Amino acid sequence: MSTGTVAKPSAAPKGTGRRKLTWPWILLIVAAGLVLFSLVRVVSGADDLTSVGQVSGALRLAVPIGLAGLGGLWAERAGVVNIGLEGMMILGTWFGAWAGYQWGPWVGVLFGLLGGALGGLLHAIITVTFNVNHIVSGVAINILAAGFTMYLSNFTFGEAEGGSSKQSPRIDPITDITIPGLSEWLADLQQKHWFLISDVAGILGGLVTNLSLLTVVAILLVPATWWVLWRTAFGLRLRSCGENPVAAESLGVNVYKYKYIAVTMSGALAGLGGAFLAIVATGIYQEGQTGGRGYIGLAAMIFGNWMPGGMALGAGLFGFTDSLKIRGGAENVHALLLLVAILLVLAAAWQLYKKKYVPAVIAAVFAVGFFLWYALTDQVPSQFVDAAPYITTLLVLALSAQRLRMPKADGLPYRKGQGK
Template sequence: MSESTSTVSMTSTAPVKGGGRQKLSLPVILLIVAGGLALFSLVRVISGANDLTSVGQVSGALQLAVPIGLAGLGGLWAERAGVVNIGLEGMMILGTWFGAWAGYQWGPWAGVLLGIIGGALGGLLHAVITVTFNVNHIVSGVAINILAVGVTRYLSNFTFDKAEGGSSRQSPRIDQITDITVPGLSGGLADLQARHWFFVSDLAGVLGGLVTHLSLLTVVAILLVPGTWWVLWRTAFGLRLRSCGENPVAAESLGVNVYKYKYIAVVISGGLAGLAGAFLAIVSTGIYQEGQTGGRGYIGLAAMIFGNWMPGGMALGAGLFGFTDGLKLRGGAENVHAMLLLVALLLVLLVAWHLYKKRYVAAVVSAAVAALLFVWYAMTDALPSQFVDAAPYVTTLLVLALSAQRLRMPKADGLPYKKGQGK
């Protein structure tokens, strides 16, 4: 049976609308965003941490969120096709090295292209190991992470070590990609944010961060989120790819070449992770340094899980982790200390929700934790530096723990598959 026929068949058997969780409308989403921003504004006013929603904080958080989001998108492509990609970290490492190696010789855009290719090679290796030879996906991913560290260290010894301004652990300086600042609008929003008005200044800070020193590669990364959604959920190609992650045996019976789609998905996954690595080397730092990924591939995987294997939710998760990571860079302990108050207020809202749902035990536990956080905030002026440094990773663990019950991964994700096994 042809793939076009299989697409029609799968479309006709797709569940009708209304059978699952009701989707949020745009006005409701905007109302939730406005409520969240108002809560941030309240925390800023009470705590005096005026940098919490400043233009610099938002701009920095966006730059920190992009590599996490690109890695998360890479994980989404692979897992929607049924392949778990723990090797995102290693593919990011390959992207940083290849991006820097090409970037300092031929320019930043050549570095971006080679970074994507480097990550895609890691994805191809992962596909060969898991799809063709049916090796456990976790084992393969961990092996790629270890291999990437060794390969890049070996290559640095006879490339960067011989180059002027480089060493065995870092590359020479790479030219920056052009960034965008909207004249007039950027300055006006920065002035409005500096007035520290309730909500209005916070909204100006968020919008200002999106139009100030915005790298062209950041714009490309942002566009990849709706692009991924459109390809995977609005095209026949995406339908066939997702069917491989839900029920590959049924997909094969309808004429889908499951191996081909898994290979495509994992190579694209590696390419996106490589792009994340190239972004780190070229845009974030302008230089390759050994170990600069810092576990962002794993945090990207966490953002994907938080987003329930959907591009929009993944982007929100990446933004959350990027924002938390940015707190320690601007204002440090003061900003993270203010977050104690924010979490306490969120828990108060959670108590009200549990009471509404008549979950009294959960309400009591949430109230007790909220009270402890209020006391902690009131009794201290700052937090230990160790806690500030650990804040992004603590946030990752808390978010995954709190969101675990609502998650629904692709049904065949990580399961071994052999052609013809359904016969």
């Protein structure tokens, strides 16, 4: 064998050559999205699409979804699937409202965190210690939380003044922030309905008008999660438990401890989302008020490819579609048909560029269908308006499925010493 022969480097694993999005590209995509949205608003006449009230309402609806998504991210980065986010949110709404109407909203927030954390701890005991299937455990927690809070409401809220067996008394609100002068100026600018300028003003105005302090805390949790999980030794160890727990154990990582911490934190974040629903979004606890937001939060996390920034983008998208039925309703959703049609045309063009002709034809056919639907109707059925957030969830997950990469050991059973 010749000593002068240099071994050729092995081929890179498939998919690792994909370029990461840099900040210039991200800003370019955001700018293109704003231009497209403004164009749809001008053509359709749905001026409320990017109004201050619309953006403010979308943010308020996106926060609980985002907090649930963050909770799912913590658990799944440690290798535990958390379908029980919905149940943990339910616990957060009940405990948050129960403590909030008695001792104030911030105490309610604390109890909402604790209530969700208890649900997360239960999920950790079942899945990590007893190795029960993660999906089975999550579904059981969802059912248990709904029944448990229903039972507690009968002899707590039902006996309280202003409450009933299905809802709590009114909870004092958390202080809102509005930047004087700037908020009014942006609102005036948005109401002029200028192309792009008014849309940017509406978005910025929604971010500085009647902004709850708890909303600010929730937004800051997104970069905080990224920093903890991707920039600290603790986060590296936790993520190693979700990628290869046997290798992590061989390096001295206490896999059980990190899984317990992650799943308990997951429940606490979901509980915080539930407390936000009860204290900030509505000011009252109502039976069934989570409305599947725990599941949508899980979908937002998957859409974001198990990354905090992508998850926040998904939560914003789902929150926006959810807010459409509150402001403008059928008119706004009807305008979105035009937006979907344009996006499908762009998708078809991209597939043609990549010489993938079958997906291009499918996208073009659906684009024509949406264009015709928009052109031949003045509004969409009310049932479609109500279903818009869930339809969006399905479409987004279907379109993004090919680029997703979950943690390698996510959902897999683990026993200490199994690698020996």
